[in-house]
Amino acid sequence: MSATPSRYCHLIDEGEVFLERCRRILGEIQAAEDDLSAMTTSPRxxxxxxxxxxxxxxxxxxxxxxxxxxxxxxxxxxxxxxxxxxxxxxxxxxxxxxxxxxxxxxxxxxxxRSCLVASPVYLQNRGIPAKPADLLTHSCLHYRWQNSGKLYQWPFKKQQAIQAGESLPVTMVCSNVEALIYLAQAGRGIACVPDFAVKDSLADGRLDKVLTNSLIGGxxxxxxxxxxxxxxxxxxxxxxxxxxxxxxxxxx
Missing domain, CATH: 3.40.190.10 (Periplasmic binding protein-like II)
Structure with missing residues (x-):
């Protein structure tokens, strides 16, 4: 009789382990059914x-x-x-x-990737920059981040970056890429924009790239x-x- 409580507790422990495993299995079955339902339900x-x-x-x-x-x-x-x-x-x-x-x-x-672009007329009148430091004498069109209000930093390679203490001219600032592209095409300066945004303008000659080897990867x-x-x-x-x-x- 003295062994009965111990044996009873042992069975209870085994039952709890068995029950927990059953719960996990049922949970996995439910998850599989949910996933199948998600895949077969029409998107709406x-x-x-x-x-x-x-x-x-x-x-x-x-x-x-x-x-x-x-x-x-x-x-x-x-x-x-x-x-x-x-x-x-x-x-x-x-x-x-x-x-x-x-x-x-x-x-x-x-x-x-980002790229620097300008119109052929602008480059004919102002010259083609050969290195980032040449931009100090150019008109530069800048993008401003809407969330922070900060200017987008043109991503020059470290070894070609403009020297400390010098900054690019700020001819115009806006928070719209389309405006930058329009003004660059109109000959108002050099802009730094995503390559996909100007692929048509580059293809038909409205814009030219400059300093293509001076920017870091995208x-x-x-x-x-x-x-x-x-x-x-x-x-x-x-x-x-x-x-x-x-x-x-x-x-x-």
């Missing part, structure tokens, strides 16, 4: 997307996505500021760099969304579509 509903306008780069992708998925209602927020994907309620965001946040998942969309566009066990069909549809099509607008 409101999808809030945050993205930089980026000289119109996302628009052909957005248009094609709307044609492919007419039951998804897009809510687009164009901004260059660094949004909080989760706290601001975004389903998915496209950005020109990877957002380092453990709460987020991301996939790369394609690379891009960055990569990413599509970002909140991490969760189950990925909503509308989010999966947008992410897969962006990965497949976004790079078509970039410079190969």
């Amino acid at each position: 509903g409101r999808l809030r997307v945050g993205l930089a306008f980026a000289a119109g780069l996302p628009l052909p992708v957005i248009s094609a996505f709307m044609e492919r998925y007419p039951e998804i209602q897009l809510d687009l927020d164009f901004t260059d500021r660094m949004v909080d994907v989760i706290d601001e309620g975004f389903d998915v965001v496209i950005r020109g760099s990877e957002l380092k946040d453990s709460r987020l998942m991301s996939r790369p969309l394609g690379p891009y 960055s990569t566009f990413h599509v970002v969304w909140p991490s969760s066990r189950q990925m909503a069909p509308k989010v999966r549809a947008f992410v897969d579509f962006a990965v497949e099509n976004f790079s078509k607008g970039l410079v190969s």
Whole structure:
């Protein structure tokens, strides 16, 4: 009789272990069913997307996505500021760099680089700069970040950077890439812009590149969304579509 309580407790312990394992198995089964449901459910509903306008780069992708998925209602927020994907309620965001946040998942969309451009007429009148220091005598058109108000720093290689204590002339400042490109094409100065934004202007001769070997490497566009066990069909549809099509607008 004295052994009964010990044996009883031993069985209780084994039962608890067995029950916990059963719970884990049932949880995995439920997760698998949820994933299958997510993959088979037709994408539909409101999808809030945050993205930089980026000289119109996302628009052909957005248009094609709307044609492919007419039951998804897009809510687009164009901004260059660094949004909080989760706290601001975004389903998915496209950005020109990877957002380092453990709460987020991301996939790369394609690379891009900055380039210095000016119109042929401007370069004929003012001369072609041979090194970054030559820009000190040129008209420079600058981009201002909307979120910080700071000027975008032209990404010169360290060994070719302008000497400390000297800064580029500030002929004009704006927070819109299209305005920079327009004014550069109009001969108002040299601008530093993403290569994909001026590929047509370079191809048809409205702009020329300068100091092509003086800038450091570029960055990569990413599509970002909140991490969760189950990925909503509308989010999966947008992410897969962006990965497949976004790079078509970039410079190969």
